[in-house]
Amino acid sequence: MKRRIFSGIQPSEVIHIGNYIGAVRRWVEMQDDPEKENIFCIVDLHALTVPQDPNALRARTLELLALFLAVGLDPNKSLLFVQSHVTVHAEGAWLLNCVTPEGWLKKMTQYKDKSQKQETVLTGLLDYPVLMAADILFYDTHEVPVGEDQKQHVELARNIAERFNHLYGETFIVPEPAIAKAGARIMGLDDPSAKMSKSLAHTKGHAVRLLDDPKEIERTIMRAKTDSGSEIRFSKDPAKAGVNNLLTIYQALTGKATEHVEADFTNARGYGDLKKAVAEVVIEKMEPIRRRYSEIVSDSAELQRIMRMGAEKARAISEPRLVDVKQKMGLIMTA
Ligand code: AMP
Ligand code: TRP
Numbered sequence: 552m553k554r555r556i557f558s559g560i561q562p563s564e565v566i567h568i569g570n571y572i573g574a575v576r577r578w579v580e581m582q583d584d585p586e587k588e589n590i591f592c593i594v595d596l597h598a599l600t601v602p603q604d605p606n607a608l609r610a611r612t613l614e615l616l617a618l619f620l621a622v623g624l625d626p627n628k629s630l631l632f633v634q635s636h637v638t639v640h641a642e643g644a645w646l647l648n649c650v651t652p653e654g655w656l657k658k659m660t661q662y663k664d665k666s667q668k669q670e671t672v673l674t675g676l677l678d679y680p681v682l683m684a685a686d687i688l689f690y691d692t693h694e695v696p697v698g699e700d701q702k703q704h705v706e707l708a709r710n711i712a713e714r715f716n717h718l719y720g721e722t723f724i725v726p727e728p729a730i731a732k733a734g735a736r737i738m739g740l741d742d743p744s745a746k747m748s749k750s751l752a753h754t755k756g757h758a759v760r761l762l763d764d765p766k767e768i769e770r771t772i773m774r775a776k777t778d779s780g781s782e783i784r785f786s787k788d789p790a791k792a793g794v795n796n797l798l799t800i801y802q803a804l805t806g807k808a809t810e811h812v813e814a815d816f817t818n819a820r821g822y823g824d825l826k827k828a829v830a831e832v833v834i835e836k837m838e839p840i841r842r843r844y845s846e847i848v849s850d851s852a853e854l855q856r857i858m859r860m861g862a863e864k865a866r867a868i869s870e871p872r873l874v875d876v877k878q879k880m881g882l883i884m885t886a
Pocket of ligand 1: 746
């Protein structure tokens with residue numbers, strides 16, 4: 552039997568090279584693995600857990616779908632859909648809420664971080680990991696590829712699955728997180744001590760965003776924070792985090808082995824040369840994506856068709872599990 556893979560990404564802010572290297576690009580590679588059946592979801596209901604401008608949210612959802620296609624996700628190989636188009640997610644989250652102790656949610660690190668930044672903390676923000684558990688569990692998912700930051704949420708989904716199975720009998724597959732080793736954490740270009748983050752995507756110099764033009768990419772990388780030395784090598788030394796981050800991006804995008812990456816820079820005359828080389832590689836990778844994106848995003852009929860097709864396939868997978876769960880929990884199903 553094929554292993555089912557489920558992952559999601561929020562349509563909040565434009566995605567950056569951290570999201571690309573740590574998540575979306577890996578998804579593209581996975582879709583040619585014959586052992587895997589891949590489902591990738593644009594989680595717009597999750598985006599609502601912090602205040603959103605309705606028109607901007609709609610625009611970013613379509614933008615993200617177009618970007619999925621532009622980077623090479625293929626709706627005939629992977630199941631691509633928008634979360635709110637399939638009611639199983641919201642309905643399933645409610646049912647799972649009723650087996651999830653609130654203490655589990657209050658312990659989540661992301662909740663603790665994010666709730667501190669909000670003037671009013673919405674109930675949805677606390678409940679976010681239960682919705683994520685519904686995404687994963689109602690699709691009988693085996694494996695959830697995410698960055699390090701989401702591991703705790705996948706573990707919570709495991710706990711919910713186990714608790715449900717214990718209370719109502721074997722129902723859910725207990726999913727495994729799959730955390731990438733290389734490139735799992737791309738750091739901010741302006742501050743290599745913190746991870747590159749969507750919420751800072753508009754801070755000057757912080758991130759290369761997927762639709763930035765070459766000039767902008769070059770400007771951002773040339774001003775990336777490094778150190779006062781001149782040694783170009785991978786390093787865990789916090790003082791060299793900036794150089795290490797640039798090398799990590801270079802390695803992720805060229806696919807070269809560590810010693811070949813370092814060898815590329817043995818004759819470099821300082822960090823300027825390193826930055827130029829990184830900018831070149833990033834531009835080379837991003838240009839075709841940007842070109843394809845601009846063709847795809849203007850074809851709204853095609854985007855609509857892909858969303859409809861995705862939602863239909865997603866319902867066919869998740870609805871039977873929802874019926875099963877409702878029955879087990881004591882709800883009456885009409886014929
Ligand atoms: P988010 O930006 O939090 O919506 O994350 C979307 C996906 O990108 C998740 O799988 C994250 O783990 C991954 N991701 C986010 N930021 C980074 C980063 N700086 N480096 C690598 N992966 C990231
Ligand atoms: N919470 C994840 C993030 O912000 C996105 C997400 C929602 C997700 N549902 C998911 C990831 C299900 C994997 C599986 O990155």
